[in-house]
Amino acid sequence: MKYSKEQLVDQLVAIGLEEGDTVLVRAALGRVGKVDGGAATILAALREVVGSKGTLVTLGFTPLTVRWKLKGSPIFNVKSKSNTGSLAKYFLLDEECKRSKHPVNSFLAIGPKAGKILAGHDASSLSYAPMNKLRADDAKMLVFGCVANSPGFTTVHSVQENLGLTKKSWFNGIAGSLYEENGEVYKYIKKDFGGCSAGFSKFYSKYIESEALKVGEIGSAYAIQIRVKTSYDIEYKLISSDRKYFLCDNPSCLACRVSWKNNLLGIPVYIMDRILRVLCIRGKT
Numbered sequence: 001m002k003y004s005k006e007q008l009v010d011q012l013v014a015i016g017l018e019e020g021d022t023v024l025v026r027a028a029l030g031r032v033g034k035v036d037g038g039a040a041t042i043l044a045a046l047r048e049v050v051g052s053k054g055t056l057v058t059l060g061f062t063p064l065t066v067r068w069k070l071k072g073s074p075i076f077n078v079k080s081k082s083n084t085g086s087l088a089k090y091f092l093l094d095e096e097c098k099r100s101k102h103p104v105n106s107f108l109a110i111g112p113k114a115g116k117i118l119a120g121h122d123a124s125s126l127s128y129a130p131m132n133k134l135r136a137d138d139a140k141m142l143v144f145g146c147v148a149n150s151p152g153f154t155t156v157h158s159v160q161e162n163l164g165l166t167k168k169s170w171f172n173g174i175a176g177s178l179y180e181e182n183g184e185v186y187k188y189i190k191k192d193f194g195g196c197s198a199g200f201s202k203f204y205s206k207y208i209e210s211e212a213l214k215v216g217e218i219g220s221a222y223a224i225q226i227r228v229k230t231s232y233d234i235e236y237k238l239i240s241s242d243r244k245y246f247l248c249d250n251p252s253c254l255a256c257r258v259s260w261k262n263n264l265l266g267i268p269v270y271i272m273d274r275i276l277r278v279l280c281i282r283g284k285t
């Protein structure tokens, strides 16, 4: 079966998107299935649903390089290829697409509010700063095709950031990117990390209890939608009372066990896991 643009439009409407909406979209387009006109039709369907007064936003993140290898590494500019998947690729192909100037965590946006949402997000900003503008604008978030392997809404990182947690990573200061501005090349060193998102599915039961989470399909891809403000408020309440709430349970997750200064107990767990793994491997040989 091949999905037409009209079918995708119907599914986007069914999951709660409306004309004039501002929507932050994260997606794995390959999970949608076969689409008439290819994956570009998915962005066309999103544009059709929100209309000319609506604004679409996605993440256009670019790779980090460890600071001792920065010399000669790729230089970020507004055209740099994103590593956040093919949706970002199609955004960048759209001639109306605007991009913020953050050298690693740039946001992409198409629509009348793009300039306002992206303004000021540059090398001097915190990585998820545009999320505050999306929350003020009562934007929605749509995630499809990647709920299982990249769970969670980007608001979790915004909560971490606003609570000052992203500055509490041992990884801060060890990596960055070169970037271009007004014809000059500068060095950016990242000083805030949101970390691993594998634990973000822990919030799902709370979203469901709020009755604000909409669930559906885009093509064949499982999809979830919620308002930025609703999920932010839920996550803020949980994380401000337990600052480790978002960590995943995987003992070998370097980011969750070792990177957070507010999770020192994770370090022995990680070391024990490494030791056990070595012993298990040796035990098998």
Ligand SMILES: [Zn+2]
Binding pocket: 196, 197, 198, 199, 247, 248, 249, 250, 253, 254, 255, 256, 257
């Ligand atoms: Zn983790």
